Amino acid sequence: MKISTLALAALFLLPTTTFAAQFTPAEFGDAFCKGSIDNDMSAIEAALTPDLAKIIAEAEARNAEIQAAAPDEKPPLGDGLPWRSWPDYADGCEVGDITEDAGKTLVEIRYSFASSPDANYADHLVLIPAAAGSDSWQLDDVNLIDDMTLRSILAGAFEQ
Known part of the structure; x- marks a missing residue:
């Protein structure tokens, strides 16, 4: 299922404060893919749970402190937020299976590489009702x- 152009445009025009996306999980996945391909996750950042938004804000602040203290060195989040398993640019992204697990909805996000199909992989968005x-x-x-999560990577990024 593809999100409508008008609905997607509305999602990307919303301010970057935490809100709940009024879309189906599949449409949420489509918006995530679009943000990933376009390298602009601002619409997704606007649809974070308050707890995840806080964790990300704290990680970005700590990353900025480290960067300011050592401007010639790559900080822990030097490749940006780990929205996907690998920082390499995937030229394909599509929504896969959608499942329910303990009150959460898991949306499979399938990344693909036209020049290296053997490198394809899938992550899962964890969505909760607002x-x-x-x-x-x-x-x-x-x-x-590899049993990693966005939260676990952010938690471990600043461990010494």
């Missing part, structure tokens, strides 16, 4: 390969 019984969704985490 409120009980709501059709609005917020991103609570990203399950990456």
Whole structure:
């Protein structure tokens, strides 16, 4: 299922404060793919749970401190936020299976590389309803390969 052009445009024009996306999980996945391909995750950042938004803000602040203290060195988040398992640019992205697990909706995001199909992989968005019984969704985490998550990578990025 593809998100409508008008709905996607509306999503990207919203201010970057935490909100709940009024789209189906598949449409949320399409917006995530678009942001990933376009290297602009601002719309997704606007649809984070408050807890994940706080974790990301703290990580970005700590990263900026490290960068300021050692401007000639690459900081822990020098490749940006780890929205996907690998920082390499994937030229393909599509929504795969959508499943339910313990009150959370998992949206498979399939990354592909036209020149290296053997490098293809999949991550999973972890969406939660914005409120009980709501059709609005917020991103609570990203399950990456090798049992890693966006949250675990951010937590470990600044360990000495």
